Amino acid sequence: MTAQLQSSVSRFLPDPKTVAIVGCPFRGGQAKLGVDKGPIRLVEAGLPQQLAELGWDVKFDGHHQFEDIGTENDPPIGKLKNPRFVSRVCKAVAQVVGDHAKKGQLPLTLGGDHSLAMGTISGTLEKYPDACVIWVDAHADINTAETTDSGNIHGMPLSFLLGIGPKVDEFAWVQPLLKPHRLVYIGLRDVDAGERRILKEHGIKAFSMHEVDKYGIGRVVEMALDHVNPGRTLPVHLSFDVDALDPTVAPSTGTPVRGGLTFREGHYICEAVYETGCLVALDIMEVNPSLADQASVEQTVAVGCSLARSALGETLL
Numbered sequence: 001m002t003a004q005l006q007s008s009v010s011r012f013l014p015d016p017k018t019v020a021i022v023g024c025p026f027r028g029g030q031a032k033l034g035v036d037k038g039p040i041r042l043v044e045a046g047l048p049q050q051l052a053e054l055g056w057d058v059k060f061d062g063h064h065q066f067e068d069i070g071t072e073n074d075p076p077i078g079k080l081k082n083p084r085f086v087s088r089v090c091k092a093v094a095q096v097v098g099d100h101a102k103k104g105q106l107p108l109t110l111g112g113d114h115s116l117a118m119g120t121i122s123g124t125l126e127k128y129p130d131a132c133v134i135w136v137d138a139h140a141d142i143n144t145a146e147t148t149d150s151g152n153i154h155g156m157p158l159s160f161l162l163g164i165g166p167k168v169d170e171f172a173w174v175q176p177l178l179k180p181h182r183l184v185y186i187g188l189r190d191v192d193a194g195e196r197r198i199l200k201e202h203g204i205k206a207f208s209m210h211e212v213d214k215y216g217i218g219r220v221v222e223m224a225l226d227h228v229n230p231g232r233t234l235p236v237h238l239s240f241d242v243d244a245l246d247p248t249v250a251p252s253t254g255t256p257v258r259g260g261l262t263f264r265e266g267h268y269i270c271e272a273v274y275e276t277g278c279l280v281a282l283d284i285m286e287v288n289p290s291l292a293d294q295a296s297v298e299q300t301v302a303v304g305c306s307l308a309r310s311a312l313g314e315t316l317l
């Protein structure tokens with residue numbers, strides 16, 4: 001690996017730049033076993049050392065333990081599955097991410113399923129209320145308690161963060177601080193009918209794979225940034241679901257969808273966001289080391305690590 005020592009300026013982080021790895025072995029937002037092992041594999045693959053080699057001061061004091069947040073009695077609320085477990089874990093994650101951000105550190109959250117972003121983005125917005133969100137995903141993850149078919153909360157975090165849809169008491173702690181014009185998507189290709197309506201109704205900007213093909217990833221990222229962060233002055237939270245990548249690139253994930261981002265397109269997004277100097281928080285989500293064969297798992301874990309490195313300043317030259 002050829003890691004570059006970066007001394008690039010961040011608008012928001014004090015020097016020396018510190019990244020706090022928040023390992024979240026959590027799978028309550030969806031049904032498949034194994035996604036809770038994602039963060040463990042990413043760390044075992046050497047991610048903390050790799051980020052240190054990039055010149056970051058790396059804080060990591062073990063994965064978070066969610067066992068004490070009990071699930072014995074967690075019947076569905078409406079269609080929502082594991083609502084109490086998901087809510088309580090995300091609330092704890094919001095606290096941890098918010099605390100790191102307040103210390104001037106960049107929280108890097110390793111999932112676990114994407115419901116965790118309800119926590120990570122809540123934490124980011126607590127410190128940076130004007131932060132914008134770049135959501136890289138095959139899916140829109142904006143279903144509400146009403147529109148969801150699956151009941152899986154990993155398909156819903158953005159509706160809670162935006163305050164869209166019926167109120168669910170269990171999630172009352174989630175402050176609807178995210179504004180529709182501060183959210184942009186890249187990579188979409190599997191959007192539910194109810195989600196399409198929500199995107200239209202709220203004027204939420206999305207660059208699907210169609211736009212990636214049409215304009216190329218360079219222009220798409222520029223247009224996405226122009227939309228949420230026109231002056232490049234606002235803090236950016238980058239939430240990266242590895243299923244945004246094509247299944248040939250990141251096979252070990254719970255809801256793969258063909259026709260995704262290439263290896264380079266995914267990494268380009270991370271590099272370009274880093275270059276703005278505006279990145280304040282990063283999520284790498286939905287790596288599931290129990291799915292597919294061993295080679296696929298190793299490939300997906302390696303891609304998760306390299307996306308994180310790209311977002312934190314690794315360059316090709």
Ligand SMILES: NC(=[NH2+])NCCC[C@H](N)C(=O)O
Binds near residue numbers: 149152156241286
């Ligand atoms: N984070 C994810 N992988 N989300 C997949 C969501 C799939 C589907 N739209 C649902 O709501 O169930």
Ligand SMILES: [Mn+2]
Binds near residue numbers: 137138243244255
């Ligand atoms: Mn997804």
Ligand SMILES: [Mn+2]
Binds near residue numbers: 114137141154
């Ligand atoms: Mn997702």
